Amino acid sequence: MSTPKVLTTLLGASLLAACSGDPPRPDKPEAPVVQVADVTQLTGDVEAGRMGFSQCRSCHTVEAGVNRVGPSLHGVVGRPVAHEAGYRYSTAMAAAGGVWDEQRLYDYLENPREHIVGTKMTFPGIKDGQRRADIIAYLKTQAG
Template identity: 40%
Template sequence: MTMTKVLGAGCGALLVFLLGNFAAEMLYETGGGHGEGEHAAGYVIEVASNDAAATDAAEGPSFAELLASADVGKGAKAFGKCKACHKLEDGANSTGPSLYDVVNRTVGTEEGFAYSGALVAVAQTWSPENLDQFLENPKGFAPGTKMSFSGLKKPEDRANLIAYLDTLDD
């Protein structure tokens, strides 16, 4: 008999909950369209905007500005992601070519390294701008490249790394 009372109380509570839910939906109908339709709640307020200023603010500083203010010390730290495959000594190739004097070097000319040919098709020199694009997304910049690195997503990291690599030929 006690089990029957417990089961009846549970069913009664469920019934009250479902009826309460039904009543609440009837009273506070929102339309379910997230702001669309005849029962939409809220208002659209149009404001004048300066699209050029909004775009500039969203994009942040240019690559030239980032490179001019780059931190060579942080670039040396960022190189930690590269050192598994690249060496900094002149002519010391590894899985990847030596990065000594790479900034403004002709693409695909490191002596003793077998390039895939994909890089020569997209750039002639490793200018800071080309390095930036390559380091952001190697496979996207040079489809078919042997470099399996996924890239450096932060523009500041790329600028710091390029500034660091540019100091190696001094």
């Protein structure tokens, strides 16, 4: 009778993942958390990123010009920081400067409130670098 043990292990893994802010990957429940500093060391998976973007949808759309709690993320890869027309950014984000290139997004999404102190994006971040790379790959397709 090993079933209860397996169940407990699975539950434990999901709970741990929930605490770190990353939901379990249905496809790879045992996948280790990827931690690299340089986004170019990873290959983002667009379809995984499309699913991962469900964590952003409560506040963001990828439709051009449609701002919600957060600004539209249509074409955000390569866009100057805090430049979505008609969106009221926090003072901190408005003053941050620079461009949302892939590395900047990768760093920001790990811990938004540490990367831009004072941002009003109340999202804890995604610890797993591969998941961030996946979402960035998806966002790159949401442009033009």
